[in-house]
Amino acid sequence: MQSLIPLFLIAGAAVGVEIALTRFFAVASWSEYGYWVISIAMTGFAVSGVVMVLGRQVFLRHARWLLPLLPIAMLAVGGAGWIAATLNAFNPLELQNPATAEGQLVNIALYYAALFPFFFLAGLAVSLNFVVHAGEVGRVYGYDLLGAGTGAVLALVLMFVLHPFMLVPGLLPLLAVATMISGGMRWRIAALLVLAATEAAVFGLAAPKVNEFKAIYAPLNVPDSRVVAELLSPRGVYQLLDNFTERLDTDVSNNAGVLGVPAPPRSFGLYRDGSRIAALPNGQPEAAHAPASLDGAPYALLEAPRVLVLGGAGGFRAAEALALGASHVTVIEPEPVLRDALLNGIGPSPAPAADPRVVVSAAHPLTAAGAYDLVDIAGDFLAADDQNRNVYTAEALAGFLARLAPDGIISVPIGIRELPVYAVRVLATAREALRLAGVAEPTRHVAVIRSAWNLRVLIARQPFDEARVQRLAAFADERSFDLSYAPGLAVEGREIWNDLPPISLESSTVDQSGGAQDAVAREAEQVLAGTPPEDAFDRSAVTADRPWLSPLVRLPALGAALARIEILPQQEIGLLVNVAVLAQAVVLALLVSLLPLLARGALRVPLPVLGRALVYFPALGLGFLMIEIAFIEHAALLLGDRTSGFALVLTTMLVFSGIGAMWAGRVAAPVRALRLAVLVALGCAGLALLGIRPAVLAALDLPWAARVVVLVLALAPISLALGFPFPLGLDRFQQEGPALLPWAWALNGAFSVVATPLANLLGHGMGLSWLLVAGMICYTGALLSWPRKRQ
Template identity: 50%
Template structure:
C-alpha cells in the first residue's frame, strides 16, 4: 500500500465515526420529538439537517481555497466544536416551549412559529459543522472518492443501527449524551501530527457537553401529551417500562385508568356494571391500551358495550378478533357467548403482554377456546381460509395501536375478511366519530369497493350502521341483511340508547325524530351547523357513499377507499383547499396535522433547494484567473439523485412495514440495508471511473428492472408469504433491498468524478442534500394522495433523467497546480495537493423522523 493510500485509509476511520455520530444525534432528536411532542414535527429535524449540509456545501464552494489551505487544522478542531454544538443544541431544543396545540389557535400560533425558528437557530450550527467536516475529508482525500463515499454511507448505516440498538437500553431522553461519544473519539484516529491536539480538545468538549446535558433542565413530557395528566395524578405510579426503537412504553397505575369501552348510558338501569379499573399502557406518551390487574378479567360490562351487537345477532359465533385490547376484547367475546376465538394483536408489546405479562399485569390465561395467531389480520384471514368465522370483530383501538395496523382496514383487508366469513357472517368495524364523522364515511367507501370486488351489485343491502355519541360500528356481511337481523339490531340499540344510522330502505328524515344521540351536520367551510333539529350526519350521507355518488362531505374531504397502496387512515383533508384548512385549523384532528406539517417542510425545503441551485452565480473567479466552467447537467443530475433515492427508500419502508407487521423493525432493516449496500456500490464506482456512462447504464438497468418487479409482483409475493416466520420475512426484506441499493450507490460518485475539480464539486453535494430534504415531505404527500406505487414511477423517471444528462467521458486529470493556486506552505498540512470535493454524508437517505409513528 502506498503512503498516500495508507493516509486515505487512516482518514476514513474518523469519517466513519463522525457519520455514525451525526446520524445518531439525528435519531436522538427525532425520538425526543416523538416522545415529548408528536412525531410528525420531527420532520423539521430533517429540514434542519439538510439545510446545514447544503449550507456547508455552498460555503465550501465559495471559500474553497481558504478551506483547503486550512483543512488540516479545521479537521483537528471540528470534532470538538461539533460535540459542543450538539450538546448545546439538544439542551436548547428540550427547553423550547413549543406547543403544537397552540399552532391550531389563531391567537397563539405566532409565538409557536417563533419557537420553530428557535429550533433551526439552535440545531443548524451542529449540522453545518458536520457537513463541513465531511467535505474536508473529501477535500483531503480526493483521489479515492468512491471509497471515501462508501465509508461515509456505511458509517451512517451502522450509526442508524447503533442508535436503534441503544433505544433498547437507554431512555430516549438520554440518547444524545451517549451518541456524543463517537464524535469525540473520532479524533483518536486522525492521521498527522496534530492528532494529540484534536484528542485533547475533543476530550474536554465531551466533558463539557455531558455536563451541559446532565446538569441542565431535564427533558420532560409536554403538558398536551395524553400521559401528562395521569402521570401527574396524585398517587400515580409507573409500574413497568419498556425501551424499544418502536417506542418508549410506560405502564401506569392510578385511579383514572379504566377499560376504554364505549358503554351504554343505560347500563345502570340494565343492572350492568361499568368498566373495571386497569393499568394504562402508554407508548411515547400516547395511551394505546388497558392492561388487566391480577385476577380474572372482569368483562361484566360487555352486554352494554357498543361492540356487543354482532354477538347478539349471531349466537355462539366463531370469532376472529382483530386487536385484543390487552385481553379485554377476548373476555368480552367469551362473556357474550363466543364459541371459539382466533385473536390477532398487531402491536408487538401488546402481544408480548398477552403471552408473558407486563410488569404486574398478568398474561392472558390459557383457554382452549382462544387461539392467538401470528402475523397481521390479512395473514390471519388468508391462513384460515373461506367460511371460517361467524364474526370478524375489529377493535376500536386497533388502528391507533401501531402504525402498521392501518393496513387492517384497507380494501384488500376487507376483501380477505369477507372471504373468511361464513354465509350470513358479520364483519364489525369500529370508527371514532368524536373528531370527524367523515372517517365513518371513508370506511364505508372502502367497504363498498370490497363488496363490489366480491361481485355484490348493491352494497347498501349488505351494510348496517349503529352508533353512540362517540363511536360508530359498521356491520358488513357477504349476504344481504335480513329483516329479522334489522329488527333485532333496532331493538338491541333501543334498549341501550344507541342509534341505527343505516339499514337498507331507511327513511333518514323520519328517523331523526327518534334519535338518542344528536350528531349535527356541520359545514367545514363555515363551521356552522346545517341542521335546525336532531340530526344524524352519518345517516345523511350513507346512501350516496354506498352508491358511489358525491355527498356533501366529498366536496370538503376525500372519501376515497383505503388500499395497501394508499393505506393512510387519517388522510381525509383535501390539501388543495389549503386556505380553508388554515381557517379551520383549530378543529382539525391531531392525526391530520401531519399532512400540513409536510406542506410546511416542503415549502422550506424548496426555498433552500432553490437557493443552493442559484449558488453558482456567487462563485468568484478562481485565483489563477480562470472562470468556473458553466455546466447545466449537475443542476439536473444531483437533484434527481437526491429525490430518487428517497422515493425508493420510503416505498421500501412502507411495504416492509406491512410485510413484517411492524413499522420500527421495517425502518431499521431498510435504512441500515440501503445505506450499507449503497456504500458498497460506491466503492465499486471507484473502479468504473473511466467508463462512467456504461456503469451508469448498468445501474439504471438494475434500478429499472427492480422497480418493474416491485410494481408487478411485490404485492402478490407478499400476500402469498405472509404466513412465513418473521426472521424469514426480514431476510427477504434485506434481500429485496440489496440489489437496488448497490445500483443506487453508483451514480453519485460517478457524477462527482465527472464534475472534476472546482467549486462545482461542493455545490453538487449541496444540491444533493437540498433536494433530499425536498424528497421527504414530497414522498409522504405523494403516497398519501396518489399512492406508494407513484414513488417508484417517479423515481424511475428521475434516474433515467440522471443517466441522460451524465456526460459520456470522464474529465482528464489536471496537475496539482491547477487544483489550487500557489500559496505559502501550510506547516499543518500532512496530505499534499488537496482537490476541492465535498459530499452529502447521507444523500437521499430517509431519517427516522421521516416515517416514525410514534
C-alpha cells in the same frame, strides 16, 4: 485507509443523532414533528456545500487543522443544541389557536437555530473530505454511507437500553473519537476535555420532558399514580400506569343501569410514547358490561358465532366475546408487547387464564386462515399500532369477507368524536371491499350503528334482510345508540339519541337546524352508492397502496384548513407540517440551484455543464429518497414496526450503496458502469412495482429474523446499483471544474430536503406505487443528463 475513519464516525454520529431527535419528538410531542429534524439535517448539509463552494480554497489551505476541529465543534454545538431543544416551550396544541400560534412559530424557529449548527458542521466535514480527497470520490462517498448506516444501527441498538431522552448524549462520544483519530496528542486531550464539559452540561442543564397535552400527562400526575412496569425498545417507550382514572375504554350505553349492567372495570393503562394503546386487566379480565356495549351489536345478529378477534386488549376482548355468546374465539394481536401480555402478562397485570374456547394465534391479520362467523376488530386496535392501519384497507376487508361463513359479518370500529368524515371514509372502503369480493349492490350489505363518540360499520357477506335490520334497530333503541344506516331504513323521521352535527371547512359555523342530527346518516347512502359529496375532505377508499385513513384534508383545500385549523384533529396537522416543510425546502433548493448564477467566478464552468448538473444531482437526491421511503413503508408492514422498518431499510440501503460507491471508484468505463447501474436499479424498482405487495404478504408469517434476511436480500441489488451514480457524477463533473464537487453535494442535500415531504404527500395522495415510479423517472433523467464527452 485510516484517514477516512473519522469521516465514518462523523457520518454515523450525524445519522444517529438525527434518528435520536426524531424519537425525542415522538415521545415529547408528536412523531409528525420528526419531519423537522430531517429538514434541519438536510438543510445543514445543503448550506455546507454552498459555503464550501464559496470558500473552497480557504478550506483546503486550512484542512489539516479543520479536519480534527470540525468533529470537536460538532460535539460542542450538538450538546448545546440538545440542551436548547429540551428547554424549548413548544406546544403543538397552541398552533391551532390563532391567539397563541405566533409564539409557537418562534419556538419552531428556535428548534432550527438550536439544531442547524450541528448538521451544518457535519455537512462541512463531509464536503471537506470530498475536496481533500478529490481523487478518491467513490471511497469517500463509500465511507460516508457506511458510517451513516452504522450510525442508524447503533441508534437502533441503543433504544433497547437507553430512554429516548438519553440517546443524543449516548451518541456524542463518537465525535470525540473522530478527533482523537484524525489529530495528534493535543487534539486528543482537547477532545476528552470538550467531551467531559459537554456531557456535564447536558446532564446538568438539559430538561427533556413530556408535553402536558400528551395522553399520559394527566394520569401520570394524579394522586397516587404509579408506573408499575416500563419497557424500552425501538418501537417506543412502554409504561404501565396504575391510578384511579384507568378503566377499560369501551363505549357503554347510558342505559346500562336500567339494563342491570355494571360500568367497565378498573384496569391498568398501557402507554407507548405517551399515547394510551390499551387497557390491561387488574386481575382476570371482566366482561359483565359487554351486553350494554356498542361492540356487542354484531353479536345480536349471530348465534354462538366463531369469532376472529383482531386486537386482544390484554384479554378483555376475548372475555367480552364469550360473554356475548361466542362459541369459539381466535385472537390475533399484532402488537408484540400486547401479544406478550396475552401470553405472559406484564408487570402486575396477569395473563388471562387458559380457556379451551380461546386461542391466541401467531398469524398476521392479513394472512390468518380459517372460517369465521364474525371478524371483530377491537375498538382500540387502530390506535394500538401504526401498522394496524393495513387491516382497514379495502383489500384486507375483502380478504376477511372470503373467510366468512355465508351469514358472517365483519365489525369495523372507528372514532367519530373529532371528525365524522373518518367514518364516511370507512364506508367508502367497505364499498370497495364488497366490490372486490364480487358484490353487485354494496348498499344492501352494510349497516352502521353508533354512539356519540364511536361507530361500528357492519359488513355482511349476505344482504341484510328485514329481520336482521329490525333486530339491530331494537338493539340500538334499547341502549340509546343510533342506527345511522341499514338497508331499507328511512333516514328522515326517526329519533336521534346522540347528536352528531356535520363539520365543514367551507363553513365557519356548525349547522344547528334545531334538532339532533346524524352527519353519517346524511352521507352513508351516497357513499355506498359510489356518489360521495365533494368538498374539502377526502372520502376515497383506503387501499393497500394508500393505507392511511388520515389526513382527510385535500391539498387544494389547504387554505380552508389553515383558516379553520382549530377544528382539525392532531392527525390532520401532519399534512400541514409536511406542506410547510416542503415550501421551505423548495426555497432552499432554489437558492442552492441559483448559486452558480451568483458566483460564476467561483465555479468557472460553462453554462451547459451547469445545466446538466442542475438535472443530474437533484434527480439523484429526489430519486434515492423516493425509492427509500416507498421501501420503508413496505418494510414497516413486513416487520410489523415502522421504527425497525425505517432503521433496517436505511441501514441496508446506505451500507450497500456505500459498497457500490467504493466499487464505482475503481471502474475503468464510467459511462458503461452508470448505464448498467441505472438499468439494474430501474429493473429492481419495476419488479418491486409489480410484486412487492404479494411478496410481503407471502413473508408475513415467517419468523422475524427470517423477514429481516428477506428484506436485506431484496434491497441489496438495488442499493448496490444506487451507490454508483453519485460518485461517478462527482468524479465526472469535477473534471469540468473542481468547484462543482461541493456544489453537487449541496444540490443533492437541498433536493433531499425536498424529497422527504414531497414523498409523504405523494404517497398519501396518490399511493406508494407512485413513489417508485417517481424514483424511476428521476434516475432516468439523471442518466440522460450525463455530461457529454469533453472536447
